[in-house]
Amino acid sequence: MTASQLVLEIPAWVDEVVAAFSQPLVDDEARMALTVRLSRENVARGGGPFGSTVFAEGRLLAAGVNLVLGSGFSIAHAEIVALMRAQAALGEASLNPPPLALFASTEPCCQCFGALVWAGVRRLVCGANTADAEAVGFDEGPKPEAWVRVLAQRGIVVEEGVLRADARAVLTDYLARGGRIYGKFPPSSSSGG
Amino acid sequence: MTASQLVLEIPAWVDEVVAAFSQPLVDDEARMALTVRLSRENVARGGGPFGSTVFAEGRLLAAGVNLVLGSGFSIAHAEIVALMRAQAALGEASLNPPPLALFASTEPCCQCFGALVWAGVRRLVCGANTADAEAVGFDEGPKPEAWVRVLAQRGIVVEEGVLRADARAVLTDYLARGGRIYGKFPPSSSSGG
Numbered sequence: 001m002t003a004s005q006l007v008l009e010i011p012a013w014v015d016e017v018v019a020a021f022s023q024p025l026v027d028d029e030a031r032m033a034l035t036v037r038l039s040r041e042n043v044a045r046g047g048g049p050f051g052s053t054v055f056a057e058g059r060l061l062a063a064g065v066n067l068v069l070g071s072g073f074s075i076a077h078a079e080i081v082a083l084m085r086a087q088a089a090l091g092e093a094s095l096n097p098p099p100l101a102l103f104a105s106t107e108p109c110c111q112c113f114g115a116l117v118w119a120g121v122r123r124l125v126c127g128a129n130t131a132d133a134e135a136v137g138f139d140e141g142p143k144p145e146a147w148v149r150v151l152a153q154r155g156i157v158v159e160e161g162v163l164r165a166d167a168r169a170v171l172t173d174y175l176a177r178g179g180r181i182y183g184k185f186p187p188s189s190s191s192g193g
Numbered sequence: 194m195t196a197s198q199l200v201l202e203i204p205a206w207v208d209e210v211v212a213a214f215s216q217p218l219v220d221d222e223a224r225m226a227l228t229v230r231l232s233r234e235n236v237a238r239g240g241g242p243f244g245s246t247v248f249a250e251g252r253l254l255a256a257g258v259n260l261v262l263g264s265g266f267s268i269a270h271a272e273i274v275a276l277m278r279a280q281a282a283l284g285e286a287s288l289n290p291p292p293l294a295l296f297a298s299t300e301p302c303c304q305c306f307g308a309l310v311w312a313g314v315r316r317l318v319c320g321a322n323t324a325d326a327e328a329v330g331f332d333e334g335p336k337p338e339a340w341v342r343v344l345a346q347r348g349i350v351v352e353e354g355v356l357r358a359d360a361r362a363v364l365t366d367y368l369a370r371g372g373r374i375y376g377k378f379p380p381s382s383s384s385g386g
């Protein structure tokens with residue numbers, strides 16, 4: 001039997017963390033501080049060390065965390081969760097949205113890099129980078145080599161390294177706790193059936 | 194208000210088309226024939242011209258079609274729908290699956306290219322290619338230049354051009370019907386807020 005509905009449950013604590021965040025979300029640093037806070041809170045609850053937020057016209061549209069381990073969906077990276085929630089909030093306008101800013105506590109992987117292109121993101125703000133993620137054992141996957149330039153060519157501005165040290169600390173703590181590194185598939189001669 | 198659940202509804206006709214498909218799914222051509230059939234049936238119902246299927250150990254695990262227009266989720270490409278349904282069917286084993294074969298009526302875009310890396314796909318079988326999709330106005334987005342080699346380095350085998358003419362005909366028919374080309378965002382100086 002295959003599912004007639006695919007359901008991704010968003011834990012209630014995600015929006016509680018947002019509501020309890022006292023710093024006004026007026027600039028990139030404050031917005032990234034919230035995004036990193038989400039990544040840290042997710043680790044505390046057994047999730048992967050990644051958070052994401054989406055802003056439009058200066059307002060927070062949606063927040064997300066990595067839900068891969070809880071949901072069993074490999075797609076459920078923080079950025080995807082945040083973008084899908086933003087699109088749910090936008091309703092009819094979701095495929096023709098106002099300019100979106102996507103915040104990622106760690107630079108997007110190959111999947112989220114591709115997904116943000118179709119979501120109407122015009123600005124991507126990153127905390128930790130690929131080297132930071134790989135240093136703790138995560139794999140960011142194959143993005144185009146000049147990925148920042150590739151996005152620029154599509155009118156998507158990338159800001160790197162905002163609160164990088166804070167974002168990286170969450171990754172390091174995850175490793176120190178023995179957090180699970182998922183999404184690794186060894187090269188094999190098995191060809192899939 | 195942001196959603197506490199993200200729900201992607203799978204139309205009942207998808208599995209009805211699968212059930213009604215009389216050709217035994219014994220080889221790549223037969224499996225692609227079903228995948229292309231799904232893409233065609235989706236167009237007939239107002240959806241995008243893309244279908245996808247996932248096989249494991251010789252058995253069909255899940256089928257998907259592009260649900261972007263119906264759901265408002267830009268992520269809801271056929272491959273994502275099929276992979277998420279396959280993971281739902283696998284349950285506990287979804288993050289450590291048997292070797293999966295992903296069939297795509299058109300070569301995956303940048304998003305689905307990235308997503309399949311994390312899903313445990315070991316073999317990717319494509320019908321139409323990027324040039325075919327671009328010829329009707331779709332944008333496949335920025336994949337690594339040598340994307341087939343990049344996947345091979347990760348142990349993922351790519352077969353291209355299986356029933357390409359049939360798959361391409363669905364794209365061409367979609368264009369002839371005036372089907373909507375979505376996911377285009379003109380380069381702009383607007384930076385997202």
